[in-house]
Amino acid sequence: MPAEQETAQEALTFSDLGLSAKVLSAVVDAGYTQPTPIQAGAIPHAIAGKDVLGIAQTGTGKTASFVLPMLTRLERGRARARMPRTLILEPTRELAAQVEENFVKYGKNHRLNIALLIGGVSFDEQERKLERGADVLIATPGRLLDHFERGKLLLTGVDIFVIDEADRMLDMGFIPDIERICKLIPFTRQTLFFSATMPPEITKLTEQFLQAPVRVEVARPATTNTSITQRFVKCGSKPWAKRARLRELIDAEGDTLKNAIIFCNRKSEVATLFRSLVRHEYDAGALHGDMDQRARMAMLENFRKGKLKLLVASDVAARGLDIPDVSHVFNFDVPIHSEDYVHRIGRTGRAGRSGEAFTLVTKADRKYVDAIGKLIGQEPEWLDGDLSTLTHEDDAEEKPRGRTGRRGPKKEASDAGEDKGQGSDARKGRKEAIKAENTERKARHDDASAQGERRPRKQDHRREREEDNSIIGFGDDVPAFMKIGIKG
């Protein structure tokens, strides 16, 4: 980007973009004065009613670049029953909820009906909101079509249509759904289309559904010159070895570790690692797509609020989640697709802060690490020697005796008295999560063995199997945050 353009953007403030007074005041109250490049580029065109093709990663201020102009444009007119005025499609439930939060935050001076249509929660409240007339409809594709097929929804009144994270929608096989939804919305609508990358399938979609779009492209947040320190850590391939290595890393970071997201490649691994960490008395929660939606929301909320220190997650948390203050990211598994690595570590080092990223690497991961090195354009920095320095002991078949082994049920943590207020909430949250995990496992009992979640068999007893019984001790108490349900 030429230097003069950069200075021009630097001088720009939100008041230069043509936003309404109500929106502007909410933006100021939120503490923002200068728009990011994607906001500066997209907002004036979006307000002018033009189609926008925004090529931007998450973390570039993309969400506000469509929320703010939409709010401005929504000030004229009213919603009719079952005929939402705008529609925003998001690939995951958490992202949809996050966009809703943005509309609440920046729309605080407006009186708008916002409806969030996502799976995993009851239809009733969603239907009521549609019935009342939604100014803003935020949805994941499946639940949106479900409502449509039930006749609860007409898309013929949609004036502004937003497709967010289009390339991720592609990855997730949503394109047929998107095409179908597009055809239900009047041709005269305004379309705002966002994607981090432009593979051919996405280009085709934009040619099909956008009219003379203004293309706004911002550089992807660089992976090499950010404030994220990236380290790779050699590790034995046995699951217990990886878990032990992870605990060592966490312990070694001490107080510099404020909170962390720990990524696993599989949901089953998320569940196992989560239970293991809790059993070792770490303040941990879990987040993956097979969990009960309430537990997902509660976990994320607690992590955001700092009530939970470690969040073990699948790639559902890799992209887009806006948690400004994550000090560490651990890759318990090396991501198979190197772009996912960039997304994962991008959860730390946000909002001008510094971040630490550690990736556990086993022998089998060599080629994925090579691919990551290529993508980030730098040689992986190893914490204590690369894979060639793995000792035979590191990859031993048996768990060393007496190190982490523990016989019998562990007694309930004796920290009840020393808890400082908020800790107790966090502990309840953890218990609820375990409960959610257990219900889920019960439900999937039949195929559980395929996922390695089977109860320990007699001959397995030497392996580190997580003994759930030792840590389940629920009362009837339900923490307040669990009762809140889905806000709308």
Added chain:
DNA sequence: AAAAAAC
């Protein structure tokens, strides 16, 4: 080798 998303 996976994850995500509708019931």
